[in-house]
Amino acid sequence: MRAAGTRHKRGKLVLRLAVATVVTLMFLFPVYWLFMISFKTPDEIFHAPPLWVPGKIQFSNYWVLFKDGDVIAIWNSLVVAGISSAMAMLLGTFCAYSLARFNTGGENLAMWIISQRMIPPIAVVFPIFLIYVYFGMVDTYAGLILLYTAFNLPYVIWMMRGYIVDIPLELEESALVDGCTRWQTFWRVVFPMARSGLMATAVFTFVFAWNDFLFALILTRTEVITFPVMLTHYFGGQSNFWSKIAAMSVLGTIPIFVAVTLMQRYLVRGISLGAVKG
Amino acid sequence: MAEVRISGLHKYYGPVHALKGLDLTVADGEFAVFVGPSGCGKSTLLRTIAGLEEQDGGEIRIGGQVVNDMRPRDRNIAMVFQNYALYPYLTVYDNIAFGLRSRKVGEAEIKKRVDDAAGMLGIAALLARFPRQLSGGQRQRVAIGRAIVRQAQLFLFDEPLSNLDAKLRDEMRGEIKRLHRNIATTMIYVTHDQVEAMTLADRIVLLREGRIEQQGSPLELFERPATGFVASFLGSPSINLIPARLVKRDKAVAVVLESGEVLELPDERARGLEGYTERAVTFGIRPQHLSRAGRGTAPSGSARITATADLIQPTGTRTYVTSRIGGVPVTAELDAHDVHEQGIVLDYAVDMSRCLLIDPATDKVI
Numbered sequence: 001m002r003a004a005g006t007r008h009k010r011g012k013l014v015l016r017l018a019v020a021t022v023v024t025l026m027f028l029f030p031v032y033w034l035f036m037i038s039f040k041t042p043d044e045i046f047h048a049p050p051l052w053v054p055g056k057i058q059f060s061n062y063w064v065l066f067k068d069g070d071v072i073a074i075w076n077s078l079v080v081a082g083i084s085s086a087m088a089m090l091l092g093t094f095c096a097y098s099l100a101r102f103n104t105g106g107e108n109l110a111m112w113i114i115s116q117r118m119i120p121p122i123a124v125v126f127p128i129f130l131i132y133v134y135f136g137m138v139d140t141y142a143g144l145i146l147l148y149t150a151f152n153l154p155y156v157i158w159m160m161r162g163y164i165v166d167i168p169l170e171l172e173e174s175a176l177v178d179g180c181t182r183w184q185t186f187w188r189v190v191f192p193m194a195r196s197g198l199m200a201t202a203v204f205t206f207v208f209a210w211n212d213f214l215f216a217l218i219l220t221r222t223e224v225i226t227f228p229v230m231l232t233h234y235f236g237g238q239s240n241f242w243s244k245i246a247a248m249s250v251l252g253t254i255p256i257f258v259a260v261t262l263m264q265r266y267l268v269r270g271i272s273l274g275a276v277k278g
Numbered sequence: 279m280a281e282v283r284i285s286g287l288h289k290y291y292g293p294v295h296a297l298k299g300l301d302l303t304v305a306d307g308e309f310a311v312f313v314g315p316s317g318c319g320k321s322t323l324l325r326t327i328a329g330l331e332e333q334d335g336g337e338i339r340i341g342g343q344v345v346n347d348m349r350p351r352d353r354n355i356a357m358v359f360q361n362y363a364l365y366p367y368l369t370v371y372d373n374i375a376f377g378l379r380s381r382k383v384g385e386a387e388i389k390k391r392v393d394d395a396a397g398m399l400g401i402a403a404l405l406a407r408f409p410r411q412l413s414g415g416q417r418q419r420v421a422i423g424r425a426i427v428r429q430a431q432l433f434l435f436d437e438p439l440s441n442l443d444a445k446l447r448d449e450m451r452g453e454i455k456r457l458h459r460n461i462a463t464t465m466i467y468v469t470h471d472q473v474e475a476m477t478l479a480d481r482i483v484l485l486r487e488g489r490i491e492q493q494g495s496p497l498e499l500f501e502r503p504a505t506g507f508v509a510s511f512l513g514s515p516s517i518n519l520i521p522a523r524l525v526k527r528d529k530a531v532a533v534v535l536e537s538g539e540v541l542e543l544p545d546e547r548a549r550g551l552e553g554y555t556e557r558a559v560t561f562g563i564r565p566q567h568l569s570r571a572g573r574g575t576a577p578s579g580s581a582r583i584t585a586t587a588d589l590i591q592p593t594g595t596r597t598y599v600t601s602r603i604g605g606v607p608v609t610a611e612l613d614a615h616d617v618h619e620q621g622i623v624l625d626y627a628v629d630m631s632r633c634l635l636i637d638p639a640t641d642k643v644i
Contacts, residue, residue: 170363173357174357174359175376177353178380179380179381193365193366
């Protein structure tokens with residue numbers, strides 16, 4: 001009886017591990033394939049049957065990107081995504097604090113703010129384009145940064161409001177009585193208490209700006225082309241530059257890897273925090 | 279050290295009138311306890327004194343200075359909260375030092391004060407720990423330590439013990455009282471627990487629906503309550519209130535219960551009651567003033583009532599016996615060995631010299 005029970009348990013565990021392995025492989029395979037292509041020569045890329053590993057790891061695909069100056073797109077993306085998420089986080093957290101603690105705008109302002117995020121971007125992209133043309137902001141850092149900041153603000157406000165509401169009010173009141181001004185209370189109490197939420201939200205805003213294709217496509221020309229737009233240049237009429245596509249894609253994935261790895265500790269806590277509170 | 283003087287204080291929450299024109303003075307060095315049922319305004323009053331709520335009218339003076347428009351940080355007060363309000367990301371040491379750092383006190387002075395306070399509270403060994411590693415009682419000590427090091431002119435406590443279990447609460451209550459004796463700063467303490475109020479206070483301020491119902495020393499309020507509300511709020515088990523009539527019999531005045539029992543009042547207690555005879559009254563008698571007739575010495579001037587023991591609750595030292603008298607359940611506090619079995623018929627001696635008579639129309643004690 002007992003042996004049967006143990007066997008049953010072990011069988012279940014094996015099945016579970018098998019499913020987990022298959023699913024993991026399914027998700028990892030495209031990433032693996034992308035990395036491998038980026039190291040292959042053109043011949044190896046089109047080899048039939050497909051080669052699982054390149055004959056020799058070579059970096060010429062990357063070298064080309066550097067030589068042609070295409071990697072500037074990664075730099076552009078870093079500048080635009082980095083500055084815009086920093087700005088959105090700063091402004092958004094202040095707004096969120098105001099909503100959470102001073103009930104600014106009554107009950108409905110928070111909902112109205114997040115509703116801005118629900119508009120399909122394509123519906124507003126052309127009016128924005130015309131405005132940008134008028135103000136001469138097309139193909140500038142400032143233009144993209146402003147846009148991503150504006151688009152990320154509602155998200156940041158909504159998320160941070162939830163995290164701030166969760167901080168016990170007594171902590172802030174205690175700080176106020178103990179000699180802090182509102183600003184000091186914000187930096188010394190709210191900021192450290194909301195740190196997980198801040199980090200998680202920051203990663204998401206960064207990823208949004210990093211991954212945006214639509215606005216970058218329409219609002220850039222030659223000067224501040226971001227990495228997703230640069231990628232499209234390699235899809236030609238007659239042929240596709242698979243080696244460049246793969247190398248550029250890998251370069252474009254690395255910052256996200258880095259961001260998520262650094263923030264992983266906060267991400268898990270931040271996301272589950274939000275999940276509980278809703 | 280400071281006197282707190284409040285006059286004509288009003289506070290509204292939207293349509294709710296939370297404080298209705300309070301006048302109150304807490305003397306320098308006094309331990310005042312604000313007590314009352316939930317929603318009576320006691321916490322609002324405390325938070326308004328702290329500056330965490332803004333008053334809608336009236337004046338607050340701390341140490342002679344009007345603080346109406348002063349930020350909490352400028353009022354030189356320290357506050358202990360119900361949920362301790364410790365910063366989870368700081369060690370005990372840093373938690374206690376928090377208020378000093380925001381006031382730019384030097385690190386050497388901070389260390390001295392934190393060590394002193396930690397020694398006083400018996401938490402010197404915990405300074406390197408984080409709040410999550412502490413028990414509830416230890417956390418509350420840290421919160422008190424954070425208030426002590428500030429050397430503020432006024433201490434505010436907002437139900438600081440209500441999250442602790444009963445045993446710890448008794449222990450901490452004693453420590454807070456000792457603390458007050460040692461540092462002799464003016465303290466204001468909010469609680470809904472009448473035992474805390476009675477044991478800690480130099481003066482109890484009993485609030486009801488945004489007004490001060492009565493204030494005075496604990497014994498004054500216990501023995502000479504102004505209203506039925508005060509009488510029933512203080513004392514455990516609470517006072518028995520029995521509907522009755524006051525009648526004149528021969529020369530004496532007597533209380534007649536609805537079930538017909540006649541309880542004669544001693545002469546000195548009957549004085550001044552002539553105007554109330556032949557009227558409905560509420561007869562109030564504390565459980566301690568009912569005893570079992572024939573056991574021990576019944577005080578002179580006591581009346582007799584016979585009733586069945588419906589419910590017996592022994593506490594070890596005393597036993598609470600509930601019977602139906604005059605149509606309502608009445609609790610008596612008897613000796614532990616007076617009663618053992620439910621359902622027996624008891625002869626009670628009622629100490630009529632200690633009874634309260636309340637006008638049911640106004641709730642005022644006659």
